[in-house]
Amino acid sequence: PYMGSDVAGIRTRAQKEGSDYVLNGSKFWITNAPYADYFTVFASLDPSKRHKALCAFIVDADTPGVRTGPPVEKMGHRASTTSSVIFKDAKVPAENLLGSEGMGFSIAMQTFSMTRPAIAAFSTGLARAAMEYARAYVDKREVFTKKLRKFDVIQFKLAEMFMKIEASRALYLKAAWTADKGENATVPASVAKAYATDAAMEVASEALQIHGGYGYIDQYPLEKLFRDAKLYQIYEGTSEIQRLILGRHVLDGYVPAMEKIPKWGSKKSPDN
Known part of the structure; x- marks a missing residue:
């Protein structure tokens, strides 16, 4: 939520555990989040390494540990729902990694x-x-x-x-x-x-x-x-x-x- 234009500074964490990645963190400004079947999620293996540690994942919306926040009221584009997505110990199969580690x-x-x-x-x-x-x-x-x-x-x-x-x-x-x-x-x-x-x-x-x-x-x-x-x-x-x-x-x-x-x-x- 705090990174805005600083894509390399993403704080949502991804940690490899066996054949899964465990995601922790949150995202904001997600269009139609409550209605999504899946999300494309960018997370970091190590925030101190910035862009070099970013990974991209496909995450099913019904994954345990994944939830969406309430819609926010906006100045415009009111027909488009915008809310947060929260990840708490959400396990994502390694096969859902897009590309390879560091390609995010x-x-x-x-x-x-x-x-x-x-x-x-x-x-x-x-x-x-x-x-x-x-x-x-x-x-x-x-x-x-x-x-x-x-x-x-x-x-x-x-x-x-x-x-x-x-x-x-x-x-x-x-x-x-x-x-x-x-x-x-x-x-x-x-x-x-x-x-x-x-x-x-x-x-x-x-x-x-x-x-x-x-x-x-x-x-x-x-x-x-x-x-x-x-x-x-x-x-x-x-x-x-x-x-x-x-x-x-x-x-x-x-x-x-x-x-x-x-x-x-x-x-x-x-x-x-």
């Missing part, structure tokens, strides 16, 4: 490369819905003797929304295409998730702004879209984590287009 971190990162494009797609759909609600509203709402759609400032807002939605769609499709080809999709997945989720938050906010006070009440859908958009910037790797990944890529993994950076100007002092 690698498996988690590979999984993110597949799931982050999907979050970007969710975000794009939300942003598109927000734009379409705003588009319909400005066609009906009248202020200062004319419809909102006649004002340049409104058209500019809609144009910005549309640009961000189109860019988001192109980015998640590229990430999904890369993953489908079996290539390393880490970078395009991070680009897509960071951009599309931030764009969804921005578009939802602007669409709500266009609706004015009506956007702030639950009789219109904008307040729900605004609340839902925020989660996309948090789960499956926060927007900040995506930027860390991309910053490191630019510095250490990016292949420059220019073989040699050209020199500009003169080393001589302007006074010479």
